[in-house]
Amino acid sequence: MNTAGAEEFRALIAARLADLDAEDALGQAGQATVELDQQAVGRLSRQDALLSQSMARATQARRDAQRTGLTAALHRLDAGTFGYCEDCGDDIAPGRLRLDPTAQLCVDCARG
Template identity: 70%
Template sequence: MIARISILNDAELDKFRALIAQRLAELDSDDALGRDGQTVVTLDQQAVGRLSRQDALLSQSMARANQSRRDASRLALHAALARIDDRVFGYCEDCGEDIALKRLELDPTACRCISCASG
């Protein structure tokens, strides 16, 4: 990838760094809350009935799926920070055109313009 001078000035890039840091902190907070839901469900038919156990297993499965989504989001946010450091943040990785500022504000992990993202 060819390094380009970013269309965004340093103040705008700092704003995106702060937004990404905030989202990473939110993910860390969500991780702490989700740990309990991922614990092993014990098989104790005296304490928990069959339907209660199935409900606990479903909750555990959903907690693990949520953790996977948080992990994917964390990777995307770190990739966005790397694009900021490489001065290519804000450019489409497919066509090289500018990504709309509003799109980046909504999703700072966006690495494609609307045209390329929609196919």
Template identity: 70%
Template sequence: MNDASAGHFRALIAARLAALEHEDALGQDAQATVQLDQQSVGRLSRMDALQGQAMAKASAARRDTERRRLTAALRRLDEGEFGFCEDCGDEIAPARLEFDPAAQKCIACAKG
């Protein structure tokens, strides 16, 4: 991989990490503890709030997983291993890396 390609993918990964940080900031309120005051909120509203909280926490967990994958991709870029399949060692198609810069396997190995 040449320096221009590495720079492109580094910028792409940085942009995706920034987007994850932005999403984290937006989702903070949804993860807050649900108040169980029966005087101000009905039972169904509390259930909806609890469900919303659970969904927000699940989304945060998915963002954390994606953040770890992207950070690992940056590490592979630094080590010169980015863009190569971890199973067979062949190059991963550039289009696949454009779609998912954290991909660690070529299409053939990912399919099994």
């Protein structure tokens, strides 16, 4: 991959990491501990709050997994292995990498 291509993907990955950081900041309130105050909140409202908390934590786990994949892609860029299939060594299509910079397999190897 040439230098211009590498810088394009480095910028794309950095932008996606920044988006994840912004989403993290928004999602922190949803993961806060649900307080038990039966005077102010009924049982169903508490269950709804617990469900919302659970969904916020699951969303955070997905963001963490995305962040891990993007960080690994940055390491592959630094090592010069970004854009090459880990199974066969062929180039991964740039369009595929623009959609998912964490892709580690070409389309043929991903199909199996």
